[in-house]
Amino acid sequence: MSESQEAPPAICKQLSAEEINAQLIDQGKSAGLENLFKILANETRLRILHALSISGEMCVNDLSATLDMKNQAISNQLQKLAGSKVVATRRSGVNIYYRIVDPCVSILLERALCMLESSNTERSSESQQQADK
């Protein structure tokens, strides 16, 4: 490791292992985060959530027609979403209407979409701006 004159990035903080370890995300939180993102990491569920956020509530049949998929496929994902308390249900006769429970989900989706757009508009100038902190 010689040292050399490569310009070190301005972002380098050089913390000790102990300092880093002390701040490390704990198992519970990282597992929770993984679970949350897993729920969102599926095109079918994303489209379901997006449709629900637009229409307010929809039943399985509506969704399968709208997204052009089988009823079972939609139901599968709705079960998963309901299991994670992302959506809730209301029964009306033979129909079961699903709706988004936590508005934060919609917000997170919008923010992620926004991030995607900006990364497309990606300027290659690598100005190393601090995030914030």
Add this chain to the structure above:
Amino acid sequence: MSESQEAPPAICKQLSAEEINAQLIDQGKSAGLENLFKILANETRLRILHALSISGEMCVNDLSATLDMKNQAISNQLQKLAGSKVVATRRSGVNIYYRIVDPCVSILLERALCMLESSNTERSSESQQQADK
């Protein structure tokens, strides 16, 4: 389960299928979102990103020691993160230092963590507050 007097949720918007279809997320965006969330939906990658956001930059060896995992496992996930342009590299001698490129990633992580915390503090009073929009 007699039909009837269940109070319908106030969130019902009742849009027609055409109206919904017109606003539906397009394939490209939903696929992009899925990809972004897939990247985040892994405990190892989350811990890597968190460690990087704390320390600024780390090499594979640092990370494998900090997270107590094999070098290959860390490298695997770093390749995936680099492939998605989430992290970038800098070589210094034999070491290759990784850093987070887009500060929005850290922000998204924080926001998701915040959401998790609030859903733990979950008040069961189901006040249906509109997200926004």
Add this chain to the structure above:
DNA sequence: GCCATAATACACTATTACATGGAATAATGT
């Protein structure tokens, strides 16, 4: 050039996830 270390590439395995088809359950109308 030779060796040690850091990082990666490759092949392999175990696990998970998703859509599908068919059957079962629930609610409604006749």
Add this chain to the structure above:
DNA sequence: ACATTATTCCATGTAATAGTGTATTATGGC
């Protein structure tokens, strides 16, 4: 009660994923 429709349950095949072990590449010290 029976048929019909909406939804869910279950078993299956397929694909993707993550970690491991081994081999390979790259850099620097000797």
